[in-house]
Amino acid sequence: MDRALQYDTAHLIGAMVLLFGFQLLYQRRIKAVLTTFAFQAGALSIAAAWQAYIQNSPHLYVTAGIALVFKAFFVPFALNWLVKRLGIHRSVETALGIGPTMIIGVALVALSIVLVLPVTQGASALTRENLAMAMSVVLLGLLMMITRHNAVTQVVGFMALENGLILAAVGVKGMPLVVEMSVAFSVLVAMILFGIFFFRIRERFDSLDLHYLETVRGDRL
Amino acid sequence: MAAQALLAVAVLPLLTMLAMAAHRHKLAPALVHGGCLLVSLLLGFIGIASVLKGGADLAALPIGLPWLKAHFRIDAFSGLFLVIVNLGALAASLFGVSYVKHLNHAPRVAAAYPMFLAGMNLALMADDAFSFLVSWEFMSVSSWLLVLIDHEEEENRKAAFTYLMMALFGTFCLLGAFGVLAQAGGGYGFDAMRTAKLDGLQSSLVVLLALLGAGSKAGLVPLHAWLPLAHPAAPSHVSALMSGVMTKVALYILCRFLFDFGPTPAWWWGAIIMVAGGVTAVAGILYALIQTDLKRLLAYSTVENVGIALIGLGIALAFKGEGMLPFAALALAASLYHMLNHSVMKGLLFLGAGAVLSATNERNIERLGGLIHRMPVTAACFLAGAAAISALPPLNGFVSEWLILQTLFLGPKIPNWAMKFGSPVVAAMVALSAAMAAAAFVRAFGLVFLGRARSQAALLATEAPIPMRISLIGLAALCALLGILPVSATTILSQIAQSLMGIELQGTIIEGWPWLAPISVTRGSYSGTVLVASVLFLILVTAVIIKGFGTRQVRRGPAWDCGHKEASPAFQYTASSFAQPLRRVFGASMFQAREDVDMPSPSEIRPARLDVHMRDPIWQGLYQPLIDGVTHLAARLNRLQTMTVRRHLLMMFLTLMLMLIVAALRRVFS
Numbered sequence: 001m002d003r004a005l006q007y008d009t010a011h012l013i014g015a016m017v018l019l020f021g022f023q024l025l026y027q028r029r030i031k032a033v034l035t036t037f038a039f040q041a042g043a044l045s046i047a048a049a050w051q052a053y054i055q056n057s058p059h060l061y062v063t064a065g066i067a068l069v070f071k072a073f074f075v076p077f078a079l080n081w082l083v084k085r086l087g088i089h090r091s092v093e094t095a096l097g098i099g100p101t102m103i104i105g106v107a108l109v110a111l112s113i114v115l116v117l118p119v120t121q122g123a124s125a126l127t128r129e130n131l132a133m134a135m136s137v138v139l140l141g142l143l144m145m146i147t148r149h150n151a152v153t154q155v156v157g158f159m160a161l162e163n164g165l166i167l168a169a170v171g172v173k174g175m176p177l178v179v180e181m182s183v184a185f186s187v188l189v190a191m192i193l194f195g196i197f198f199f200r201i202r203e204r205f206d207s208l209d210l211h212y213l214e215t216v217r218g219d220r221l
Numbered sequence: 222m223a224a225q226a227l228l229a230v231a232v233l234p235l236l237t238m239l240a241m242a243a244h245r246h247k248l249a250p251a252l253v254h255g256g257c258l259l260v261s262l263l264l265g266f267i268g269i270a271s272v273l274k275g276g277a278d279l280a281a282l283p284i285g286l287p288w289l290k291a292h293f294r295i296d297a298f299s300g301l302f303l304v305i306v307n308l309g310a311l312a313a314s315l316f317g318v319s320y321v322k323h324l325n326h327a328p329r330v331a332a333a334y335p336m337f338l339a340g341m342n343l344a345l346m347a348d349d350a351f352s353f354l355v356s357w358e359f360m361s362v363s364s365w366l367l368v369l370i371d372h373e374e375e376e377n378r379k380a381a382f383t384y385l386m387m388a389l390f391g392t393f394c395l396l397g398a399f400g401v402l403a404q405a406g407g408g409y410g411f412d413a414m415r416t417a418k419l420d421g422l423q424s425s426l427v428v429l430l431a432l433l434g435a436g437s438k439a440g441l442v443p444l445h446a447w448l449p450l451a452h453p454a455a456p457s458h459v460s461a462l463m464s465g466v467m468t469k470v471a472l473y474i475l476c477r478f479l480f481d482f483g484p485t486p487a488w489w490w491g492a493i494i495m496v497a498g499g500v501t502a503v504a505g506i507l508y509a510l511i512q513t514d515l516k517r518l519l520a521y522s523t524v525e526n527v528g529i530a531l532i533g534l535g536i537a538l539a540f541k542g543e544g545m546l547p548f549a550a551l552a553l554a555a556s557l558y559h560m561l562n563h564s565v566m567k568g569l570l571f572l573g574a575g576a577v578l579s580a581t582n583e584r585n586i587e588r589l590g591g592l593i594h595r596m597p598v599t600a601a602c603f604l605a606g607a608a609a610i611s612a613l614p615p616l617n618g619f620v621s622e623w624l625i626l627q628t629l630f631l632g633p634k635i636p637n638w639a640m641k642f643g644s645p646v647v648a649a650m651v652a653l654s655a656a657m658a659a660a661a662f663v664r665a666f667g668l669v670f671l672g673r674a675r676s677q678a679a680l681l682a683t684e685a686p687i688p689m690r691i692s693l694i695g696l697a698a699l700c701a702l703l704g705i706l707p708v709s710a711t712t713i714l715s716q717i718a719q720s721l722m723g724i725e726l727q728g729t730i731i732e733g734w735p736w737l738a739p740i741s742v743t744r745g746s747y748s749g750t751v752l753v754a755s756v757l758f759l760i761l762v763t764a765v766i767i768k769g770f771g772t773r774q775v776r777r778g779p780a781w782d783c784g785h786k787e788a789s790p791a792f793q794y795t796a797s798s799f800a801q802p803l804r805r806v807f808g809a810s811m812f813q814a815r816e817d818v819d820m821p822s823p824s825e826i827r828p829a830r831l832d833v834h835m836r837d838p839i840w841q842g843l844y845q846p847l848i849d850g851v852t853h854l855a856a857r858l859n860r861l862q863t864m865t866v867r868r869h870l871l872m873m874f875l876t877l878m879l880m881l882i883v884a885a886l887r888r889v890f891s
Contacts, residue, residue: 095867115884115885149867
């Protein structure tokens, strides 16, 4: 296949992951946040599969599989089940309005492009664009974590951040499988821990708003 | 030689392990101190051998990062300091063998003590910045542990904390000095630093950092604040080492920076060090004069003597800066002599204080007195130390201070007006501090050993046990020996100084045994040997005259009651009353001393009161604002500690953003 087409396709899929990252920022319902996250993970899985195909490295199919099974299906379903089971208030409480959040998100993407493109002068165009997009996804995940009150959205932000890492990892040639595996499993473990954590917070405060945790630590009276 | 010395030092950690393994055993602390005694004896001999042999001996240990070995080197200069350190360690260990029986936490002392010795010895042998700093920190931390031995007392904990802070500050400065030198010389080995070529700014930076780093350990005013707190808090034999020896390790590295390594400081650095030394000497002895705690008084006297040694180094540096190398070598030799002497006298005095402390459990000189009758040997030895440190001939303190004064009188030979006028002023400061040292030690000796006992404890004191006495007598004999036979010592010292200055051994600057004539025979000369011989001869003649020609008739008369008829010992001079005239002269300005008299009206029957209020200007003016500032800042920063989860994340995010933006801007503008 033509190199230009390979490049464009990889770029397209990466941009899809990034767009889903943006979409995460303006969702107002938790259900929608989880669905968007599932789509992002699906896009990531396609990106990994595409990289596996054009790089001829079969182990990336495993990465794609993990992303698809765990992140696109298992994690959203589990979180959904948790949300239903706990009877959580289904709207997203924002700490910063949606408009400003989107503007900051755009600025972050610009920053990562300004930063990554000159640094990776020597690398191939494919890797460079890919890295810039991956970094944007990471920063957007971080932004989501700091602009949302609810614990579930924070977890999703964390997972989105991790999606960005995987996206960066699959774009680089020679990334060993063991690293990806360990990242994937650590995310899974984190997911389980968060689940238990939710139950505990819920048991105590009838809410997942982290605001309540602050009084426990004695930060607020 | 270096390999043998390292082997000897390697025994010390084993002794620490022994102390920890056998901490329940009653004899273990004494045994460990005995082991330290043997090791320091061995290291002392190695030091003497390397002084006599000259030249350098190298050794490298495969410690640290694989390609960076730990380098060690013993030359005549470090050999001299090995002698100084291990002489002190020898006496302190011997003293410690029986002294530790009186201590509450003897096993802890025994565990930290060998490591302290190891740290000091390794610091003197180190030949690269890493080994030096590690040994230096070893020395600091283990002595910090020893200061913290009686941690039940709030005061000691505070002293130890202050000490730790100042030690950190000092190491930080030394690290900076080494960094600048390594950057110029291309390596962290001392050999690279010796050949380093530095420009004026770099030289100044190195000298400033070295002065701050070594000065904070040696007790340079105003960095001395920790010293009078920490030195007395440790057990007495450790105080002797900290005061007598550890300050010398600091001066050792300062000498290396000033005279051995690459920097070529201008003459005015010498002037700055001289002034700093002069201020240190006068301020230190003024503080000593008003102390009532015997060990704290001795610690302040250490500050004074470090000041005098620094004056010697300063004028040596000034001479070197002007290219007058023979004079520089003479000044350096005089300063080294003072360091050697001070380590002996201060060791003696601190051990004497330790003997008093173990006999009476009392450090406050207001509650001692009359001990000369119950502890005659200790009293005689303490008197010898006090006379030596007050620079009285024929003891050793006189010789070195006299030599330093002689070199200061050479100062006007330097061709610039600041030094021409400045060095006599500094000489006056040395003379003033020597005079006040005499007053301080008359007060200390008189109140502790003379008069009548001011407390029950002083009344019931008994003479120190034999090992303590041997160690005191040995040091007192050394004080006398170094004073009576100065020429032998100065010949060796001037050779070391000349080799450090890089000049040919030009015969002897110091002429003809037994006359010590540093410049020329006509300019000023001194011979302890002749002096002692004449004094002994005159005593003999007087004795013969009195016995031969005096009357043998026995007369009886009423016993003289020394002026006080009252029975109470409280009628004697007290420490405060003795110091009062000098406190009035100097204290009003320096310590803002204020006396309040509370006189009852004629009908009242309560006693009158005289209260004296004093402020420590350096603590109040320099350290208290610093402490307040740090506390204020810490209280502000404390708010960051209790942020919400989301704020914590926000902080991380903002930090990351900041760093990324900086990186991006650098890309854009480069």
